[in-house]
Amino acid sequence: MLTNLQARDVETLIHPYTNLVAVRETGPLILERGKGVWVHDVDGKPYLEGMAGLWCTALGYGNEELVEAAATQMRKLPFTHIFGGKSHDPAIELAEKLKEIAPVPISKVFFTSSGSEANDTQMKLVWYMNNALGRPKKKKIIARMRGYHGVTIAAASLTGLAGNHNDFDLPIAGIRHTTAPHHYRLAEPGESEADFATRLAADLEALIIAEGPETVAAFIAEPVMGAGGVIVPPATYYPKIQAVLKKYDVFFIGDEVITGFGRLGTAFGSEAMEMRPDSISVAKALSSAYQPIGAVMVPELMYEAMLTESSKLGSFGHGYTYSGHPVAAAVAVKTLEIYERESIFERVRAKIPQFDARRAALEDHPLVGEARGKGLVGAVELVADKKTKRQFDPKLGMAAKCVAFCQQEGLILRNVFGDAVTICPPLVISPAEIDELFDRLTRALDKTLDYAVRENLL
Numbered sequence: 001m002l003t004n005l006q007a008r009d010v011e012t013l014i015h016p017y018t019n020l021v022a023v024r025e026t027g028p029l030i031l032e033r034g035k036g037v038w039v040h041d042v043d044g045k046p047y048l049e050g051m052a053g054l055w056c057t058a059l060g061y062g063n064e065e066l067v068e069a070a071a072t073q074m075r076k077l078p079f080t081h082i083f084g085g086k087s088h089d090p091a092i093e094l095a096e097k098l099k100e101i102a103p104v105p106i107s108k109v110f111f112t113s114s115g116s117e118a119n120d121t122q123m124k125l126v127w128y129m130n131n132a133l134g135r136p137k138k139k140k141i142i143a144r145m146r147g148y149h150g151v152t153i154a155a156a157s158l159t160g161l162a163g164n165h166n167d168f169d170l171p172i173a174g175i176r177h178t179t180a181p182h183h184y185r186l187a188e189p190g191e192s193e194a195d196f197a198t199r200l201a202a203d204l205e206a207l208i209i210a211e212g213p214e215t216v217a218a219f220i221a222e223p224v225m226g227a228g229g230v231i232v233p234p235a236t237y238y239p240k241i242q243a244v245l246k247k248y249d250v251f252f253i254g255d256e257v258i259t260g261f262g263r264l265g266t267a268f269g270s271e272a273m274e275m276r277p278d279s280i281s282v283a284k285a286l287s288s289a290y291q292p293i294g295a296v297m298v299p300e301l302m303y304e305a306m307l308t309e310s311s312k313l314g315s316f317g318h319g320y321t322y323s324g325h326p327v328a329a330a331v332a333v334k335t336l337e338i339y340e341r342e343s344i345f346e347r348v349r350a351k352i353p354q355f356d357a358r359r360a361a362l363e364d365h366p367l368v369g370e371a372r373g374k375g376l377v378g379a380v381e382l383v384a385d386k387k388t389k390r391q392f393d394p395k396l397g398m399a400a401k402c403v404a405f406c407q408q409e410g411l412i413l414r415n416v417f418g419d420a421v422t423i424c425p426p427l428v429i430s431p432a433e434i435d436e437l438f439d440r441l442t443r444a445l446d447k448t449l450d451y452a453v454r455e456n457l458l
């Protein structure tokens with residue numbers, strides 16, 4: 001029986017990434033307020049927000065400094081754009097700060113309101129650059145199966161998940177997907193992580209050669225795949241991949257929308273994974289999600305090409321109304337200030353051993369095939385048989401069941417493709433709260449196991 005608010009919801013809202021039929025029966029969980037890592041629903045029940053919203057509320061809920069930063073900027077100048085040579089202080093300061101902390105040499109910053117817009121912009125800039133460089137055929141972009149880059153037409157095309165393509169008539173032309181660095185699922189029997197990484201680099205090289213290197217413009221990758229199931233590549237993966245990219249002059253786009261700003265214990269995930277992208281997309285934790293903002297961090301080579309091409313055309317013909325929105329930029333500046341002042345990334349590093357140990361211990365659970373992760377992000381992949389790694393029929397939605405049991409236990413997590421349950425708490429989670437998170441998840445896994453036994457699913 002739906003509450004009044006739930007009934008109004010299902011009569012009016014289209015929920016993103018939701019079973020649109022089921023939600024009409026169950027109604028949504030309606031949240032009302034939050035403090036720290038806790039959120040409360042409209043009935044006052046508290047939940048530990050184990051996903052930091054959607055991998056984004058890095059500083060947790062109820063951060064008054066961020067609220068103040070937004071209010072102050074709203075009073076001063078709630079909006080001005082940066083088209084046609086206008087500007088404002090928060091955008092300038094934020095771009096300066098991003099350049100300063102970038103893990104690779106960055107020349108300029110282009111602002112967006114989301115990760116999808118950042119990755120769309122990346123694609124357009126690569127095409128624009130290659131036109132300026134006089135190589136109009138070099139336009140294809142290689143992404144990876146199970147990579148997640150967003151949902152706009154170009155970003156969804158880069159995303160390597162069938163659910164984002166089916167019946168949307170995607171991907172668009174010129175996008176290719178190479179093998180995911182998923183050792184647990186894709187390694188040959190007995191293949192070491194190092195050999196697996198070598199094979200994946202060979203796969204990439206074979207794809208570039210088959211397409212024609214003169215047609216391949218860029219490769220895009222998340223340091224650690226998030227929405228594809230928290231897939232952590234082998235240690236030697238990026239150095240091997242980068243050697244191939246260099247050989248064929250393929251531009252490397254780093255998608256740091258989840259891993260940017262401390263998630264892996266370093267300012268950027270690239271640093272933790274020996275990844276050396278040419279350009280970088282960020283969003284989410286850039287403002288701790290208190291305002292929608294993303295950015296593309298552009299190297300000098302690309303900026304030079306933009307100057308050339310735009311002077312030929314008269315203007316650089318790309319930009320969003322809210323590119324560098326002053327309130328979003330002011331909140332992001334404050335967020336970066338807090339990360340630095342409170343040594344948030346160092347403190348994340350100190351929490352990793354406990355998080356790792358609790359995560360790794362879940363692999364002893366009868367339903368968990370692999371409990372993987374890096375830094376403060378992880379996933380458990382559910383299996384029907386640990387020895388053979390046999391998966392449940394996807395139609396059973398076992399990870400979704402587990403997430404529903406988590407919700408009963410007062411823990412918010414997410415299920416993603418491949419029957420994985422993902423964990424990505426606010427960076428400010430305390431050691432006691434980390435224990436609480438894993439205790440609740442363990443109880444939910446036990447309930448999921450009881451359910452599987454009861455329904456004869458094993």
Ligand code: PMP
Pocket residue numbers: 054113114115116117119148149150151222226227255256257258283284
């Ligand atoms: N890239 C990555 C790695 C992401 O995880 C996401 C969002 N989960 C996006 C891009 C898209 O960001 P947005 O939803 O803000 O468009």
